[in-house]
Amino acid sequence: MKLLEQKIRSNGQVLPGDVLKVDSFLNHQVDPELMSEVGKEFKRHFADAPVTKILTVESSGIAPAVFTGYEFKVPVVFARKHKSVTLKDDMYTSVVYSYTKKVSNHISIARKFLSADDSVLIIDDFLANGQAVEGLIDIINQAGAKLLGVGIVIEKTFQKGRQLLDKRDIPVYSLARIKAFENGQVVFTEEQEKSDGTNVK
Amino acid sequence: MKLLEQKIRSNGQVLPGDVLKVDSFLNHQVDPELMSEVGKEFKRHFADAPVTKILTVESSGIAPAVFTGYEFKVPVVFARKHKSVTLKDDMYTSVVYSYTKKVSNHISIARKFLSADDSVLIIDDFLANGQAVEGLIDIINQAGAKLLGVGIVIEKTFQKGRQLLDKRDIPVYSLARIKAFENGQVVFTEEQEKSDGTNVK
Known part of the structure; x- marks a missing residue:
């Protein structure tokens, strides 16, 4: 998604340890018009998927998730985070x-x-090591629900999250795919569409 | 806002201690189409206000705030909650x-x-005792920014939050105003528009 890549280039901050800070439009301050485009793009890609519900994790996943839910006209559920194990x-x-x-x-x-x-x-907002997505998949399995796919705003292709999902043939669509940080600059993968895999039927 | 009142009547749960549970469309599961209407209604009401930024608190405020930000075409900032005092x-x-x-x-x-x-x-999603809004106002004052108004999805008029804001002539617009819970039923104030005060200029 070109608009998102441009926003990352102009507003993202690359910090030591391969950390990309995007708190000016995604994680703390949110650009609602960009999020609306994000929702439309996920709808375009997963158009044929019979989605009944969108899942995300609080807090940074909520903005992209609710605009995607708006396009699909389905409810969005955001998982709550807890420090303690209050199993209920x-x-x-x-x-x-x-x-x-x-x-x-x-x-x-x-x-x-x-x-x-x-x-x-x-x-979700980020896919790096894939822990948040794995947690949501665990919950989907507990519920016996069907997972149709995963939509990610920003993916770091060099961390293990994508691989874990590909191994299980889970359709993943990331709007910006970062393959490296070089001299404080973001390097995106070149073959965006090709690497997205096929649409979900 | 009639649509919201209907949703509260049909999907809200009144629990002991004057607690209204709206986790099926606002607090945990979110109805994005309703949130879009919420955003449009805030825009209609505060249409003349020269808003440059929308502030809310994670997590439940994010959905109504980003759809409102979409209507105003301005950034939304959500305050992060912390248990500890890590002043930076x-x-x-x-x-x-x-x-x-x-x-x-x-x-x-x-x-x-x-x-x-x-x-x-x-x-914000709720106005009851007004603590979250007071915290945001404190932050706005620290920044020397101007507060134009407060938009609330659900207000409990019988708790002190509204009074605190009225005393300081802060324009408040609540989409659903609950004056009481009687026999497990929600009772809304009758004079919605009249009690909203005048528009912000």
């Missing part, structure tokens, strides 16, 4: 390790909002 | 007490996203 009967819970913050969080979704009848599209 | 030079920080959870949280916004040049509209 009425919640699906999974553990997510954050490599950035070096802590484990629990994420949970109320059982009443996800069932075996649901066909789910996961939307 | 590059952040504005305030303390917010939650009556529901009986804990104090710190909320913060990066200084670079709010300045004396900004004219701010606050959007």
